[in-house]
Amino acid sequence: MGRTLPSITQAFIQEQAAFSRFRRALRRGDQLALDDLFASARQHLSAAAYAAHALPMETFLLSMLLEQHKEILRLRQQMAELIGSLDA
Amino acid sequence: MDALTFPLSNRLMMLTAPHAASTLMLELSARLSAVGEVRVLDGGNRFNVYPVARAVRRHTSDLTASLGRIRLSRAFTCYQVAALLAETPADGLPTLAIDLLAAFYDDNVRLSESQRLLASCIFHLKRLSQLAPVVVSAKLPALLCVEKGVLVKALQAAAGGYWQLEALHAPKIPTLWKEET
Numbered sequence: 685m686g687r688t689l690p691s692i693t694q695a696f697i698q699e700q701a702a703f704s705r706f707r708r709a710l711r712r713g714d715q716l717a718l719d720d721l722f723a724s725a726r727q728h729l730s731a732a733a734y735a736a737h738a739l740p741m742e743t744f745l746l747s748m749l750l751e752q753h754k755e756i757l758r759l760r761q762q763m764a765e766l767i768g769s770l771d772a
Numbered sequence: 773m774d775a776l777t778f779p780l781s782n783r784l785m786m787l788t789a790p791h792a793a794s795t796l797m798l799e800l801s802a803r804l805s806a807v808g809e810v811r812v813l814d815g816g817n818r819f820n821v822y823p824v825a826r827a828v829r830r831h832t833s834d835l836t837a838s839l840g841r842i843r844l845s846r847a848f849t850c851y852q853v854a855a856l857l858a859e860t861p862a863d864g865l866p867t868l869a870i871d872l873l874a875a876f877y878d879d880n881v882r883l884s885e886s887q888r889l890l891a892s893c894i895f896h897l898k899r900l901s902q903l904a905p906v907v908v909s910a911k912l913p914a915l916l917c918v919e920k921g922v923l924v925k926a927l928q929a930a931a932g933g934y935w936q937l938e939a940l941h942a943p944k945i946p947t948l949w950k951e952e953t
Contacts, residue, residue, distance in 0.1 A: 689821060690820060698822075738822070738825035739826065739829065739835070
């Protein structure tokens with residue numbers, strides 16, 4: 685008996701491959717940014733597997749958003765620290 | 773092909789194609805599940821729910837309900853295919869049998885045994901097709917078991933409609949230079 689559903693990693697690779705033409709049409713800088721987005725989604729593959737969503741791309745997009753939001757929070761904190769140090 | 777993309781008439785339809793037309797059959801299951809219950813019998817482990825979910829989303833926003841209307845059964849041997857079909861009640865649900873003959877091409881099963889089991893399957897497919905449309909997809913046998921091509925012919929003879937899809941070859945790219953012969 686074989687596997688009846690592709691693993692989340694296979695699904696991720698398939699989704700990434702589906703955007704290969706889109707990636708090819710982007711500028712080099714944008715290609716690197718897109719690669720970063722997919723790399724950030726890859727960090728949450730185990731959570732995506734646990735979620736077992738029927739549309740895994742939605743989970744991948746949310747993972748990308750999650751990493752983006754973490755980055756924003758980190759930058760906000762750094763900015764608050766910088767402003768604090770300037771005020772002091 | 774319209775009869776295949778949304779089958780409405782109660783008859784047994786068959787199509788042969790590379791990879792048993794699994795993409796088309798998955799799309800068809802999504803299309804049918806958007807309007808009602810559908811029974812899917814997977815004989816070659818080809819039912820990948822991710823493309824089905826994407827296709828369902830194109831037809832309806834109620835993904836969970838639509839996926840819940842797909843009754844999926846998988847068979848991994850030809851004996852299981854025959855048993856599944858024999859146990860399936862003729863309750864008027866459309867039935868899709870994806871890659872029905874995959875297990876029948878097993879070289880450990882004798883041709884006579886495959887034929888006997890397929891005859892039973894055809895009987896039950898016809899029984900189901902009296903009340904609802906039944907679409908069966910199959911791929912042609914590999915060169916190693918080419919003698920099992922008779923199974924395709926038997927199924928084809930029993931079907932009320934038959935389609936054969938062929939893979940399109942990549943077009944030859946014209947070159948500016950004369951090709952060497």
